[in-house]
Amino acid sequence: MTAGLELIGVTKRFGANTIVDGVDLAAVAGEFLVLVGASGCGKSTILRMIAGLETVTAGRILIKGRDVTGARPDERDIAMVFQNYALYPHMSVAENMSFALSLTRTPKDEITRRVAAAARILGIEALLSRKPKALSGGQRQRVAMGRAIVREPSVFLFDEPLSNLDAKLRAQMRVELALLHKRLGKTTVYVTHDQVEAMTLADRIVILERGVIQQIGTPGEVFNRPRNLFVAGFIGSPVMNMFKGTLTGADCVELAGTRAVVRLPHPVTKRSAPAVVVGVRPQGLALSDTADAILRMHVKVAEYLGTETVLNGTLSGSDEPVTSVAVGDHGDLAGREVGLSIDPHHLHLFDAESQLNLIH
């Protein structure tokens, strides 16, 4: 398969600060890549380097096999949707959408055709003569996407496009974005800090920390087989529980401060020091009052969410924070002590020093 977009050893430095450090990344043509990470992890800088808005300190960027590292933004065959929409306030919706085409001297009837087609896809035909300030946030977002679509680029770049919308509209636009990508089938790079967007939209997720890629994988891969502690802690909501532990045998871990011994589904084959971190997703800790309840939790806050209840508290005996998700309404558990069993299949084990996953 041809690569729609390729980054080879891309590095960005501002003075002595390295913002992006030797990123290698390839997107298959038509793939939807989502870059996630905390603020300042370099995800937006990578997107801006692909767009040509930021120069590359070292490395190369290829779009459809063509080296565009030094090319001007408009010569890269890309279109970008900005977080704040970045619409031209003095132009109508139609003018906003056709501006790029008018600069390339595209024939008038071709411009009209493309603007009309994009407006139809996005359902903004009635807004074409309006100015941006007469539009709602959601409508502006659609116009920004329309402006990208009419250019028919090889690569779409999205910089946190939904973060200025309210929660309900964000969910709706997320679905629309997924449908739009399906329809257009263009290579897409999407930057977000919202992991729901990442999990629902991505073919593959790229997780970044301090300018370095931590893991690239499908949503299922990064959720079920996080490569290291950072990815495990970043993906998933509520956040994965992390307990300090000691490897006492090939398949036995004792949790610090609790005397609880967890049996692993498989023996650990990777070499590791005895000091480990045990990771269990809140969904893998089940309420239990039978003998398999190996942990006891003092529930401090019980958040009932309709179909499930998120229980926040501390482990009895070690004050370590712990979160569990239980199906149904358990709002009455606040202030009480409950037993928890661990589903070994939801268990992750990390080397305490290298932070790498020892099981997957």
Next chain:
Amino acid sequence: MSAVANKNARVAWLFVLPAIVIMAAACLYPVISAVRLGFYEWSMGTPWSQARWAGLTSFQIAYTEPAVWSSLWTTLKFASVSVTAEMALGIGLALALEGNIRGQAAFRTLFILPMMVAPIAVGLTWRYLFDAQFGLINAVLGVFGVAAKGWLADESLAFAAIIIADIWQWTPFVFIMVVAGLANVDGSILEAARIDGARWWTMTMRVKLPMIAHVLAITLVMRLIDAFRVLEVIYVLTFGGPGASTEVLSLHIYKTAFIGQKLGAASAISVLLLAVVMVLTWLALRMSNPLADSEGDR
């Protein structure tokens, strides 16, 4: 309008009433006094009780006097040439100094200095610079082999001199207004334009300047109003001469009032100046009204 809305509107008026009263006292009272003065014959220094009602006489005399119309014409020429040049230069410099150029902050500060100088001092400075015998300008021209010119003695050169002085003093005002306007332009819009393929010229003419149109309009209005009222610099530099070649309307008003001692006529001419400035302001604001409701141009 419903009863509630009506009541709300009344309460709203009540809240803005103090501001309206202060505005009226500060702005309208002097204007009304000036207009009223036009209907009286009154010598300065005598009690107002000795003023004599003169009806429209002052207005008739003032508006039929050729010197009034020629000074209005001079004012129009002065304002249009100097304000056009100031706008063009100010915008051009602001655009040129927009990027990340070394020493930019220092240059900007240096550049706005002329604006802070008192007009009388500006007039005096330029009078020395333009001096035919000792002036720096003739000295510099001499280096290039250009013969010394009697700047302030020649009608068209004197007119050029007052325009040069005005441009020197007021281009910085346009410059800072435009710099401030450009600084407020959302950077991501400019980036979007770069991605859309806008190069320098397109970026300037179709993105940047239209986005600061309201700043340009208010700058233009302020400069026009000021240019029509210009007095001190010309007073010191040429005092309207040679002949009446640089006698702008406000200088003519000054001379009528304080040399000719015809306060009524001076007031009548002031009303003319006020009307011209108001019409111009209205026209400029119609082009792009910074105070307009944001939904206005939907």
